[in-house]
Amino acid sequence: MICDFKKLGLTAMSAAMVLTSAAATPKYIFLYIGDGMGMGPAMATEMYNRQVLGNDTPITMMQFPVAGFCMTYSASSPVTDSAAAGTALSTGAKTKNGMLGMGPDTIPVYSIASVLKAKGYGIGDITSVAPDDATPGAFYAHVPHRSMTYEIGVQAAESGFEFIGGAGWRTPAKEGMPSLMEAFADNGVKMIFGPDSASCIGDSKRVVMVNHWGTNPNNVGYAIDSIPGNLTLPFLTEQCLDHLKRVSPDAFFMMVEGGSIDHALHANDGGAAIKETLNFNESLEVAYNFYKQHPDETLIVVTADHDTGGMTIGNPFLGYNARLNLIDYQEASKEEFQNLVKAMAKEGMLPSWDEMKGILTDTFGFWQGVPVTEKQEAALKKKFDDTLASRHSDDQKTLYANFNGFVAEVFKVLNDAAGIGFVATSHTGNPVPVFAVGVGADQFKNLNNNIEIPAKILRIVEGK
Ligand SMILES: [Zn+2]
Incomplete structure (x- = not known):
């Protein structure tokens, strides 16, 4: 009887396993x-x-x-x-x-x-x-x-x-x-x-x-x-x-x-x-x-x-640190910011460098929450001058291909400050x-x- 019980138990357990596996x-x-x-x-x-x-x-x-x-x-x-x-x-x-x-x-x-x-x-x-x-x-x-x-x-x-x-x-x-x-x-x-x-x-x-x-x-x-x-x-x-x-x-x-x-x-x-x-x-x-x-x-x-x-979290500029809180200053994606700059260029409404600095403060917190060194500012201004300010309206095709250099520099400053790295x-x-x-x-x-x-x-x- 005991053996039968065990056998029954085993059979019941096997059936339960089958059911579990079918239900699974x-x-x-x-x-x-x-x-x-x-x-x-x-x-x-x-x-x-x-x-x-x-x-x-x-x-x-x-x-x-x-x-x-x-x-x-x-x-x-x-x-x-x-x-x-x-x-x-x-x-x-x-x-x-x-x-x-x-x-x-x-x-x-x-x-x-x-x-x-x-x-x-x-x-x-x-x-x-x-x-x-x-x-x-x-x-x-x-x-x-x-x-x-x-x-x-x-x-x-x-x-x-x-x-x-x-x-x-x-x-x-x-x-x-x-x-x-x-x-x-x-x-x-x-x-x-x-x-x-x-x-x-x-x-x-x-x-x-x-x-x-x-x-x-x-x-x-x-x-x-x-x-x-x-x-x-x-x-x-x-x-x-x-x-x-x-x-x-x-x-x-x-x-x-x-x-x-x-x-x-x-x-x-x-x-x-x-x-x-x-x-x-x-x-x-x-x-x-x-x-x-x-x-x-x-x-x-x-x-x-x-x-x-x-x-990566961490980059060559911040050592053993990252400040991801800085991304909260960012109010536009790179694509959207690029569209904004493109629209300003198309309408002949390019801002002066000082005006652009104001836009960078409003949109990305630059010089306020997000630190920008003198070297970084000089690089930003150079890209701004090279790709935007010195262009003429009849040079728009090149302008559109190149203004991305300025936008890219803006995002480099942001990533560098936040401790974010990219390799590609x-x-x-x-x-x-x-x-x-x-x-x-x-x-x-x-x-x-x-x-x-x-x-x-x-x-x-x-x-x-
Ligand atoms: Zn992809």
């Missing part, structure tokens, strides 16, 4: 990709969170119980671009830089979103940059080059995805071809514009949400610039989640890309990169709150497609972080290769 298949999967968010920007953001904002609790991604890191090299280079990296993270296949949703042999490879769609998951694919850009595009498109943005847009229309969102379509029309508006309409997708349009979703099953027509399609606007009337990544995340909960309540997959992090890092704009990473983190809270309500059915994985800029304006082969919580999260600890991320998610979905 996530119904709700979130893949967050901070574009360009290497270890440097991620850690600088946490440093800012702790030292400047005074929070004892780490940023959301760093509260997750599982952390690892990831290698990002592509099939053609130790330094990947976003197309090859997006393809690796979405399909589990390495490809050459520039190629999207295809192997190096141009044979299409299929994303985890397509595989999960076939299994009945609803799909959301959103970004703070263009939805036809490399990272979101890698989940539905198959083109030999990422620059084929009209074709990528048509493939978005044909993807069957329930929600696609971002800044805007970069090639909405092509001669002799139907416009993207027509392509979306033909595929039963409702295209809506701007944050106020959320109420227009109605009972549409498939939705594309982008900024108002005529606004910059490249990104929704930096968090640091907070452009009124534009979409934001946290807002898009809430809309996408609400939509998926309505049209596919039993299972869904969401990819959320913090695309503007990469843009800020390319610009070596340390302050904007940190504020953009915080914004990405805020959008992650939307998924994390959902996870807390469905902890046994949800998986969240956060990673980056590659590092951009090789950003392109991507690097530095490792990127991986954070995970929920069903199967353990699989992401330690060192990952980027192609393993989607493979692991599928393995978890299949209960392996």
Whole structure:
């Protein structure tokens, strides 16, 4: 009898284990990709969170119980671009830089979103940059080059995805071809514009949400610039989640890309990169709150497609110090400040050096909160004179190409003072972080290769 009891116990335990393993298949999967968010920007953001904002609790991604890191090299280079990296993270296949949703042999490879769609998951694919850009595009498109943005847009229309969102379509029309508006309409997708349009979703099953027509399609606007009337990544995340909960309540997959992090890092704009990473983190809270309500059915994985800029905390000017509080003086992104200077040049309204000093004080806290040495001031003035003041209006083409030298000098002063360093304006082969919580999260600890991320998610979905 005792033996029988033990046997029964064992059998019951085995059954329970089977049940546990069957139940341990996530119904709700979130893949967050901070574009360009290497270890440097991620850690600088946490440093800012702790030292400047005074929070004892780490940023959301760093509260997750599982952390690892990831290698990002592509099939053609130790330094990947976003197309090859997006393809690796979405399909589990390495490809050459520039190629999207295809192997190096141009044979299409299929994303985890397509595989999960076939299994009945609803799909959301959103970004703070263009939805036809490399990272979101890698989940539905198959083109030999990422620059084929009209074709990528048509493939978005044909993807069957329930929600696609971002800044805007970069090639909405092509001669002799139907416009993207027509392509979306033909595929039963409702295209809506701007944050106020959320109420227009109605009972549409498939939705594309982008900024108002005529606004910059490249990104929704930096968090640091907070452009009124534009979409934001946290807002898009809430809309996408609400939509998926309505049209596919039993299972869904969401990819959320913090695309503007990469843009800020390319610009070596340390302050904007940190504020953009915080914004990405805020959008992650939307998924994390959902996870807390469905902890046994949800998986969240956060990673980056590659590092951009090789950003560091600490630089050759501050020794064993960094003063990230100085980025709070910054009231405009590098891109926005550049636009301002460009507009002044175009209208023949270039300020004098003294007036420009006033603008630098108002916009970046120079000479007040942010110290500027005499040597730095001389370098700023020289760039100002060389690239702006001494130019004539008939020299505008050169002017536009060169005034960036002045803007770059302004941001060098800011980064130097804050203790932020950069080694590149392109991507690097530095490792990127991986954070995970929920069903199967353990699989992401330690060192990952980027192609393993989607493979692991599928393995978890299949209960392996
Ligand atoms: Zn990039």
